[in-house]
Amino acid sequence: xxxxxxxxxxxxxxxxxxxxxNLRSVSKALEHVxxxxxxxxxxxxxxxxxxGRVVFPGQGAMPDCMREMDxxxxxxxxxxxxxxxxxxxxxxxxxxxxxxxxxGDVAGxxxxxxxxxxxxxxxxxxxxxxxxxxxxxxxxxxxxxMAHPLWAGIGDGARFYFVHSYYCEPATPDLVAAFTHYxxxxxxxxxxxxxxxxxxxxxxxxxxxxxxxxxxxxxxxxVSTTESCASSSCM
Amino acid sequence: MxxxxxxxxxxxxxxxxxxxxxxxxxLRDAGDPIEIARRYDEQGAxxxxxxxxxxxxxxRDIILHVIEAVxxxxxxxxxxxxxxxxVDDVRRLLNAGADKVSMNTAAVQNPQLVADASARYGxxxxxxxxxxxxxxxxxxxxxxxxxxxxxxxxxxxWAKKVESLGAGEILLTSMDxxxxxSGFDLLLTRAVSDAVDVPVIASGGVGNLDHLVAGVxxxxxxxxxxxxxxxxxxxxxxxxxxxxAKHAIEMRL
Numbered sequence: 455x456x457x458x459x460x461x462x463x464x465x466x467x468x469x470x471x472x473x474x475x476n477l478r479s480v481s482k483a484l485e486h487v488x489x490x491x492x493x494x495x496x497x498x499x500x501x502x503x504x505x506g507r508v509v510f511p512g513q514g515a516m517p518d519c520m521r522e523m524d525x526x527x528x529x530x531x532x533x534x535x536x537x538x539x540x541x542x543x544x545x546x547x548x549x550x551x552x553x554x555x556x557x558g559d560v561a562g563x564x565x566x567x568x569x570x571x572x573x574x575x576x577x578x579x580x581x582x583x584x585x586x587x588x589x590x591x592x593x594x595x596x597x598x599x600m601a602h603p604l605w606a607g608i609g610d611g612a613r614f615y616f617v618h619s620y621y622c623e624p625a626t627p628d629l630v631a632a633f634t635h636y637x638x639x640x641x642x643x644x645x646x647x648x649x650x651x652x653x654x655x656x657x658x659x660x661x662x663x664x665x666x667x668x669x670x671x672x673x674x675x676x677v678s679t680t681e682s683c684a685s686s687s688c689m
Numbered sequence: 690m691x692x693x694x695x696x697x698x699x700x701x702x703x704x705x706x707x708x709x710x711x712x713x714x715x716l717r718d719a720g721d722p723i724e725i726a727r728r729y730d731e732q733g734a735x736x737x738x739x740x741x742x743x744x745x746x747x748x749r750d751i752i753l754h755v756i757e758a759v760x761x762x763x764x765x766x767x768x769x770x771x772x773x774x775x776v777d778d779v780r781r782l783l784n785a786g787a788d789k790v791s792m793n794t795a796a797v798q799n800p801q802l803v804a805d806a807s808a809r810y811g812x813x814x815x816x817x818x819x820x821x822x823x824x825x826x827x828x829x830x831x832x833x834x835x836x837x838x839x840x841x842x843x844x845x846x847w848a849k850k851v852e853s854l855g856a857g858e859i860l861l862t863s864m865d866x867x868x869x870x871s872g873f874d875l876l877l878t879r880a881v882s883d884a885v886d887v888p889v890i891a892s893g894g895v896g897n898l899d900h901l902v903a904g905v906x907x908x909x910x911x912x913x914x915x916x917x918x919x920x921x922x923x924x925x926x927x928x929x930x931x932x933x934a935k936h937a938i939e940m941r942l
Contacts, residue, residue: 474811478786482761514811575886586692587888587911589813589857593693593735593941613693613941615766617813617857635691658766658788660730 467671468505470532470547471497472523474514480544483657484509487668499531507670508535510651512546516570516620517558519546529563536565536649540675543651548644549622551651557620566644567625573636580637590636591617596643596654599630602677604650604669612662614654616642621653648675693941694905695735695912696929697768697890698919700725703743705751709917719920723758729919730763732926735941737763738791738860738914741771742835753785760786770818770860779806783814791816791860794833797840797847800854807855812887817856819844821877822864829877836864844877845884852885859885860914863893870896870917878908890914898924898932905938 467488469481477495484493494501502508510532512519523529535541536551543551552562555570562570578586593613598605621640624630631650632643643652650670656663700707700722707725708716719725726737737759741752749772756769769782770791779790796803796817807815820836821829821844829844848859861881863874873891882889891910895901895918904913918924934940 478760478784479764479788482786483764486761486764513813514809578886584909585883585886588886589888590692591813591858591888592695592911595691616692617766619812655766658764660765664764 466505467491467493467507467509468502468535469493469495469509469511470502470523470528471495472519472526472528473497474512474519474522474546477511479655479657480509480511483664483667484671487664488671491671497526497528499526499528502528502531502535505535505539507540507542507673507675508532509542509544509670510536510547510550511544512548512550514546515557516546516549516555516562517560519550520560520562523550533563533565536563539648540670540673541649541651542670543649544657545618545653545655548651548653549620551644551649552622552624555620565649566622566629566646568629569623569625570620571623572620577638586637589617589619590621593659594634594636594642594654596632596634598632599643600645602631602645602650603673604631604645604666606665606669608662608665608669614642614652614656614659614662616654618653645677647677691939693735693939694910694933695890696901696926696933696940697736697738697912697914698725698729698734698926699738699740699892699914699916701740701742701916702752702755702771703741704748705755707920708742709920722755723762725920726759726763729926730765733930733941734765734926735912736766736768738768738770740791741769743772753781756782756785756787768816768860770816775802776805776809779810779815783810787814789814789816789858791818793818793820796851797831797833797842800850803851803854803856807857812855812857815856816858816860816890817851818860818862819848819851819881820862820864821874821881823874823877827876827880829874829880832864836867845880848881848885848889852887856887858888858890860890860892866894867892868917869894872896872900873904873908873910873913875903875908878904878910882909882911888912898929901929902933902936902938905933906936
């Protein structure tokens with residue numbers, strides 16, 4: 455269900471800062487793809503609510519991220535943004551949208567049904583019997599599972615940079631916007647309405663990542679891939 | 690397996706310039722770090738590593754400006770090491786635009802630093818650099834202070850220890866091979882890589898592209914690091930990646 459967005463918002467991007475690490479990469483990459491857009495790194499809930507679009511990053515451990523987000527009184531602002539404006543979750547910022555994480559047995563925001571699981575030690579072997587390392591670190595292929603404006607100009611199977619030990623397992627397959635193999639297929643992007651969230655780091659993924667961020671800056675928050683296609687049935 | 694092996698050009702930086710030496714001595718000027726970083730990014734480098742080898746602590750802030758400038762122009766992961774002594778050094782480097790911070794001597798002197806930095810910023814951004822030298826067949830020990838001081842620690846045991854403390858990646862340099870262009874110490878690389886679950890970057894000794902292939906295939910490295918073969922124009926990063934791909938190694942091309 456696409457929603458209308460007020461044009462007045464279109465110049466501001468809030469990168470939500472809840473004290474968990476380096477957000478400079480995210481803001482620099484956004485400034486690079488959209489030099490005319492004002493990018494604000496902020497921990498102020500009012501700034502988040504005022505912004506036209508929101509980036510929700512995350513680093514470190516999910517329990518710490520949830521705690522620090524709440525300590526800054528950002529939960530309501532994040533939930534409101536996730537329901538009203540173009541919203542991009544990155545890495546732990548994707549994981550936090552789900553109901554629960556195995557990491558520290560912590561509850562997430564519950565916007566999406568499903569869980570966050572650790573790569574199971576016993577499964578981490580490739581088809582030649584070689585051990586696969588955790589964190590899953592490096593450039594892996596992202597296979598697009600739905601048409602979406604954020605994939606515009608990005609080849610199916612393009613490589614993005616990952617670094618994570620936990621992955622999201624949505625309870626409903628219709629959320630899956632992309633999957634990646636390590637060694638089994640896991641969900642590397644999800645999308646619903648105005649929310650798009652990725653496990654990889656577009657801000658560190660060279661041309662493919664910058665293309666995705668450029669698409670996000672232009673995105674109106676609907677899931678249709680053309681302007682004439684306004685209903686979700688033509689996805 | 691679709692996860693690509695990584696090629697990581699390494700820039701040794703002192704006083705704002707990239708330098709290259711043999712066994713940590715006889716440094717030669719190799720150029721401007723920002724210019725070199727941009728060139729490697731254009732050639733398809735998967736990550737970049739900067740090692741601040743500045744001797745005096747009062748010149749340390751120069752690296753922060755270098756990283757800030759690179760991070761505003763190059764959108765691939767950046768690792769920075771050299772002179773990291775405390776959690777606050779990690780914070781300053783991350784804030785300047787580093788994605789990962791590498792620690793070496795300080796991790797040996799104070800292993801709690803690895804644990805504290807990892808707990809604060811996550812293991813994905815904590816790299817422990819291990820400089821190892823063979824002391825007898827099949828046995829390598831950890832050296833610090835740029836290779837001058839033997840700690841007596843067994844390299845494989847130390848790798849396992851730093852993994853348990855919270856290192857998310859290990860940058861493994863053979864002191865015997867560094868600067869020699871005779872190839873990685875493959876036995877060392879394989880022994881460490883097989884002993885830990887976190888990714889291992891092989892370093893020290895690359896002289897040609899076959900050495901990179903061997904680092905992955907025989908050394909079981911997850912990533913390979915090289916400096917002089919790229920700095921002095923012997924090979925481009927792209928040539929190296931294409932060569933590895935031709936040898937059936939998964940690469941991002």
